[in-house]
Amino acid sequence: MPETTLLPRLSRLAIPIMLANLLQMTYNLVDAWFLGRIGAAAVSAPAMAFSFIMFLAVFGIGFSMAGTTMVSQAHGAGNSDRVNFYASQTVTIVGVLGVIAGIIGFFTTPALLVLLQAPEEAYDYARVYMQIVFAGIPLMFFFFIMQALLHGLGDSITPLKIQFCTVVLNVILDPIFIFGFGPIPPMDVAGAAIATVISRSVAAIAAITVLVRGRHGIRIVPAYLKPNRAAVGQFFEIGLPISLGQGVAALGFTVLQGVVNSFGVAVVAAFGVANRIISLFNMPAIGLSKATAALVGQSLGAGDPEQARRIVRLSVLSMLALIVPAMTFTFFYGNSLVRFFVDDPVVIAHGATLFRIVSVSVIPFTLFMVINGAFEGGGVTRPVLVLNGLRLWGLRVPLALLLSAHPRLGPNGIWIAMFLSNIVTATAGFWWLRRGTWLRKISIVPHDAPHDT
Numbered sequence: 001m002p003e004t005t006l007l008p009r010l011s012r013l014a015i016p017i018m019l020a021n022l023l024q025m026t027y028n029l030v031d032a033w034f035l036g037r038i039g040a041a042a043v044s045a046p047a048m049a050f051s052f053i054m055f056l057a058v059f060g061i062g063f064s065m066a067g068t069t070m071v072s073q074a075h076g077a078g079n080s081d082r083v084n085f086y087a088s089q090t091v092t093i094v095g096v097l098g099v100i101a102g103i104i105g106f107f108t109t110p111a112l113l114v115l116l117q118a119p120e121e122a123y124d125y126a127r128v129y130m131q132i133v134f135a136g137i138p139l140m141f142f143f144f145i146m147q148a149l150l151h152g153l154g155d156s157i158t159p160l161k162i163q164f165c166t167v168v169l170n171v172i173l174d175p176i177f178i179f180g181f182g183p184i185p186p187m188d189v190a191g192a193a194i195a196t197v198i199s200r201s202v203a204a205i206a207a208i209t210v211l212v213r214g215r216h217g218i219r220i221v222p223a224y225l226k227p228n229r230a231a232v233g234q235f236f237e238i239g240l241p242i243s244l245g246q247g248v249a250a251l252g253f254t255v256l257q258g259v260v261n262s263f264g265v266a267v268v269a270a271f272g273v274a275n276r277i278i279s280l281f282n283m284p285a286i287g288l289s290k291a292t293a294a295l296v297g298q299s300l301g302a303g304d305p306e307q308a309r310r311i312v313r314l315s316v317l318s319m320l321a322l323i324v325p326a327m328t329f330t331f332f333y334g335n336s337l338v339r340f341f342v343d344d345p346v347v348i349a350h351g352a353t354l355f356r357i358v359s360v361s362v363i364p365f366t367l368f369m370v371i372n373g374a375f376e377g378g379g380v381t382r383p384v385l386v387l388n389g390l391r392l393w394g395l396r397v398p399l400a401l402l403l404s405a406h407p408r409l410g411p412n413g414i415w416i417a418m419f420l421s422n423i424v425t426a427t428a429g430f431w432w433l434r435r436g437t438w439l440r441k442i443s444i445v446p447h448d449a450p451h452d453t
Contacts, residue, residue, distance in 0.1 A: 006307070009154075010291055010314055016156035018287030020147070023160075023167045025280050027199070029341075030171055031192040032273060034178050036342050038188060040269045043342060045125035045189045047272020048118055048257055052109075053133055055250035056101040060141035062243025063094045064148035065293065066235045069379050071152030071218070072294045073442050076301025082444050083217075087149045088224035089231045091211065093239075098141030105134030116258040119265050125189040132190060136197035139204035146207035151294045153217050162206045170199035230445045238379045245385035252392025256414070259400050263411045270350035271414075273341045274334070278355075278362060281326040285366035288315045289373035296377025296438075305439040312374045312433070316367055323366045331359040350411060357415040364426035371433045378438030387429050395421035 028046055035042040067090030074082040109130045118126055147159040176184055177191030187194065211220045260271045292315045299308040330337065334355025338348045368387075375383050396417050403413025 006295075006310055007314055010288075010295060010311060010318070013151070013154055013156050013294060014284075014287045014291035014315075014318075016160040016287075017151065017290050018284045020156065020160045020163045021283040021286050022280065023163045025276065025283060026167050027170055027196055028276055029280070030167075030174050031196065032276060032341055034174050035189060035192055038178075040265045040342065040344055040347065041119070041122040042125055042189055044119070044122045044265055044268040044272060045129045046192070047268055047275070048113070048116065048122065048126045048261065049130040049133065050253075050272070050275075052112055052250070052254050053105070053130065053137075055247055055254060056105050056134070056137065057140065057144075058246035058250055059097050059101055059243045060094055060137075060144045062241075062246055063097060063235055063239035064090060064141075064144040065242050065290075065376055066090070066239030067094070067145065068148045068152040068290070068293055069238050069297050069376055070231075070234060070442065071149055072297030072377065073301035073379075074444055075153055076298035077444065079444060080217075083153070084214075084219050084221050085224045085228075085445065086231065087211065087218050088220050088222075089228060089235065090145055090149060091220055092225050092227055093232065093235055094141050094145050095138070098138035101141070102134050102137040105137060106131050109134065112254075116254065117261045119261060119268065122265060122268070128190045129193045132193035132197060136200055139197070139201050142204040143200065143207045146210055149211070149218055150216060151290055152297065154294060154298070155216055156291070158210060158216055162203055162210075165206075166199045166203040169202060170195055173198055228445060234379075234442065234445070238376075238381050241381040241385040242376060245381070245388035248385065249388040249392050252397050255397050256392075256400055259397075259404060259414060260411070263404075266344065266346040267350050267411045269342055269344070269347045270338065270354060271411075273338050273347070274351045274354045274358075277330065277334075277337050278358070281323070281330065282362070282366055282369065284322045285319055285369040288319050288370045289376075291315070292370060292373030293377040296374055297379075300378060300439065300441045303441065308374070308377065308439060312371060315370045315373065319366055319370045320363075323363050327359040327362050330355045334359070353412060354415045357412065358418045358422075361419040361422035365422035368426040368429040371429055374433060375438050378440050379442045380438040380440065383429070383432045387425055387432070390428065391421045391425040395424055 028050065031046050032043050035046065067086060070086040071083050074086055109127055113123055113126055143162070150156070150158055173195035174192055177187050177195045180186035210216060211218065260268055292311055295311045296308045299305070299311060335348050335352035338351030342348065372384055375381055399417035399420060400414045403409050403416055404411060406413055409416070
């Protein structure tokens with residue numbers, strides 16, 4: 001299939017995923033904007049919570065992505081029964097992981113905040129926010145499942161519609177629960193977390209409805225919900241490296257947050273706001289990565305590795321065209337972006353410096369994020385684990401500790417560590433891609449495989 005045909009396919013799948021990811025980011029951005037009206041301590045609470053919440057959420061994301069790989073390859077091979085089989089297995093595996101993640105997160109929050117040296121004035125805010133969000137994590141995982149499975153079929157519109165409705169709901173509920181309205185008392189940070197959980201509950205109900213009704217080319221079959229030994233093995237082979245890779249990264253961000261916390265509330269707030277703005281601009285990379293994984297999986301399932309190569313090349317070029325203007329803007333106007341969320345001049349100054357140091361390195365790193373889709377689509381996900389470990393634990397965390405201890409650098413040492421780790425990881429990622437180990441077709445579990453573990 002020529003590039004002129006592949007590009008529209010890639011765009012139709014990637015653009016709704018990008019929009020859905022942008023909407024997903026608004027959960028945190030809306031929280032940050034409203035909590036910024038209360039003060040720096042309040043807005044720093046979701047910033048401190050973000051890394052550890054993501055550390056546990058990545059297990060839902062990673063194993064759901066394994067579902068994308070299996071469903072896309074089964075779909076590419078034209079086997080609709082195995083599409084439903086892998087979809088049902090995804091629901092069971094990721095659903096159980098969601099319950100486990102919620103329990104672990106809820107009960108370990110207080111100890112974690114102490115370990116991370118949370119500023120005293122922000123500790124209670126962060127504890128309440130994190131525990132409420134962790135109570136709702138199992139619901140979040142069900143949306144991950146539906147989103148990943150439909151992406152595997154090439155449907156990114158349905159998840160986008162659900163995401164849009166729930167984000168609008170969150171925007172409506174946030175000020176009501178944060179500041180109070182009528183009989184509802186002001187709840188500050190707790191209100192932001194409650195609004196988020198309610199919105200995600202609605203998304204979970206919609207996701208379950210879509211999968212049970214089976215009107216989108218995929219259906220949950222009760223007989224296939226029982227774990228299958230061979231399928232569980234495939235899910236762990238593909239999903240565990242993705243989850244551990246992202247988990248290692250999220251844990252690294254959690255430790256990095258501890259380094260940031262040691263510089264006080266102003267630096268914490270600047271880091272949190274700037275990180276969310278950069279993450280907002282990174283959403284196209286995540287969208288293209290997921291679209292690449294789905295289309296690479298379909299191509300390999302259909303026995304066409306050359307088409308898989310062309311898809312990756314198109315994704316990288318598309319991302320380059322998007323990210324260069326975005327990072328140029330943040331480099332020159334980062335202070336204005338931070339000022340939109342916080343009016344504290346010290347916070348704005350720290351945020352502007354972060355953007356000046358980090359922005360350029362985001363360009364190659366987003367290209368690396370895109371090529372992760374090639375590894376995931378081919379079911380060869382160990383590079384994701386190794387490279388994420390290198391980025392955070394081999395480079396960013398030790399460099400941040402070393403450089404920020406220098407009296408002339410202070411928190412700027414953290415930003416320099418971010419810059420260097422992005423550049424090195426992206427270079428290593430492209431070297432691994434050129435090896436071509438991801439161009440493989442996965443063995444589909446046969447219909448008569450045993451369903452006992």
